[in-house]
Amino acid sequence: MNIQAIKEQFPILQQEVNGHPLVYLDSAASSQKPRSVIDAISRYYETDHSNVHRGVHTLGSRATEAYEGAREKVASFLNAAHPEEIVFTRGTTTALNLVASSYARSVCKEGDEIVITPMEHHSNLIPWQQAAKATGATLKYIPLQPDGSLSLADVEKTITPNTKVVSVTYVSNVLGVVNPIKEITAIAHRNGAVMVVDGAQSTAHLKIDVQDLDCDFYAFSGHKMCGPTGIGALYGKKSLLEKMEPIEYGGEMIDFVDLYESTWKDVPYRFEGGTPIIAGAVGLGAAIDFLQQIGLDEIDKHERRLAAYAYDKLTAMDGITVYGPSSNRVGLVTFNLGDIHPHDVATVLDSEGVAVRAGHHCCQPLMRWLNVSATARASFYLYNTEEDIDRLADALLKTKEFFGHAIG
Template sequence: MNVQAIREQFPILHQEVNGHPLVYLDNAASSQKPRSVIDAMVRYYEMDNANVHRGVHTLGSRATDAYEGAREKTAAFIHAASTQEIIFTRGTTTALNLVASGYARAVCGEGDEIVITAMEHHSNLIPWQQAAKATGATLKYIPLQPDGSISLEDAEKTITSRTKVVSVTHVSNVLGVINPIKEITAIAHRNHAIMVVDGAQSTPHMPVDVQDLNCDFYAFSGHKMCAPTGIGVLYGRKALLEAMEPIEFGGEMIDYVDLYESTWKELPYRFEGGTPIIAGAVGLGAAIDFLQEIGMDEIEKHELKLSAYAYDRLSAMEDLAIYGPRTNRAGLVTFNLGDVHPHDLATVLDTKGIAIRAGHHCCQPLMRWLNVSSTARASFYLYNTEEDVDRLIDALQQTKEFFGYAIG
């Protein structure tokens, strides 16, 4: 994998920030976009801009072909059995809310259980809180091990015959831990529960096969995988999607409308009411082409190597605490430097052209479990290098000197 050649395809990386070459290490929040994705969206707006599934004119036909072509690419990318199992959404948040509102609220009731973990992003926690409150179901948490990982023994104890839904992140956006989704899915299915997976931090970085994982729903966002913002995906088993009621109603998702009754279109259109995110889907399709040309196996290998290098270098620094397991982790490292507030740390690093994340990362319950208010996070992608990590380490050393009074 030629990282330098890959970097050349990302226009935004070739700039200086505050007088320094940009080092972008905030990929868990959002990735940068290659020229091929930008060009695909420009081409759509310049040549094919029209609504889909409606007009019979040439532009409408071209737009529809591009939109549905992106659905075909997405289905193949995650190995869905059918394009009918691919619902385009605004992002992971919308996709998870669709399952919580459209599925969980219909099947859960008093005495039932919804099982998640304390490491979940708010997008995979609050919808289940609300579903539990609305239905009377009990919200339960699989305990975390001291390093933040999940033990299958704890999963076995937490998931019971009363559990209707289990929802777990594939990769933690704070701890970097890669959860054993296939094994947890097997436990859920043995208890006749369905398995929902937040794939926002996994889909951009590793091969994903939803049929091999055997999960029932899988959600992810385009903007974290070289695609534009505003486009996401919900994969769902066809039988489950067919049994679900839509939660948005209006144009395009209907089959027949009378004054007092209406019927819905077939999958996947019943869940895509209104004008869809056409340009976003075009960009997602181009991003998938870009990633597959490089190879998801190669991307995963590169990031795991880079993450290990960063973990080792950061571990050698005094007064620096790293969160999450040493092994079985994806391409991010979350840490705190002495008594320096993460926001102050990120601000100083920004003056040196280094972009990291600081805050609670939409994981406030996990922050409390870690006994911190916030953390700093460096997250890597296919265009990052060991030189980027070295720049980070050098800047952290300089920051220690700057905040020397705060270092124990």
């Protein structure tokens, strides 16, 4: 990979922040967008915009072709068996809520179990809390190992024949740990449960094959993988999607409407009520083209090198605590600097042109497990280099000097 050539395709990275060349280390929150994605969205609005599916005029046909073409790209990208197994959503959160509200609430009852982990993002925790409360099911957690990873022995103990749904993040947005999703899926299926995967942090970095994983549902967001905000998708096995009821009602998702009864379109359209996110889908399709040109395997290797380099660099610095496993982590490092609040750390880093995340990262239960209120997080993507991590380390040294009294 020619990282410099890749970086040059991202207009936003060609700027200075606070008098320093920008080092963007917040891609786990939202990645930046290459020129090809920006141009694809602009081109759609300039030449092809119309509503989809209903219009028979030329622009309507072009827009429909672009929208459904994006669906086919997503299906191919995930190796789904059928394009209709891809439901466009606003992102991972909406996709997971769809499964929890439509599927889980229809199959779970008192005495059943929903199994998740303490490392889940709030978007893969709160929907299951609400589904459990609504159905009387019990919410159970697979315990974490001391380094934040999962043990398959614990997975085996936690999932039982009473378990109806297992939902686990593929990659933790705090710890960077890569969970053994294929093995967890097999355990879930042996017990008669369906497997839901939060792919928000994995889809941009790992080559995903939903048929090989054999998961039943897989959710992801476009904005973390070089695509625009406001677009994502839910993959669901067709046989399961066909049994699910929509949770939003209106135009586009109906087949027949009478005064007192209505019927729904086939999947996936029954879940895409109203005018869909057409430009977002076009941008997502362009992002997939961009990532596939580079190669997900190459991106994964590059990020793992950066994560290992950053882990070694930061753990060698006095006063810094790094969280999560020392190996098998995708491109991020979460840390704290002595007793300095992460927001203060991030503010000083920003003054040096280094952008990181600070806070609880929508993982408050995991923060409590780590025995901290918040952390700082540096996350890497295909446009980052070892020099960016060196800039981070240098900025952290300046932060230590500035808050020297607070370093234990």
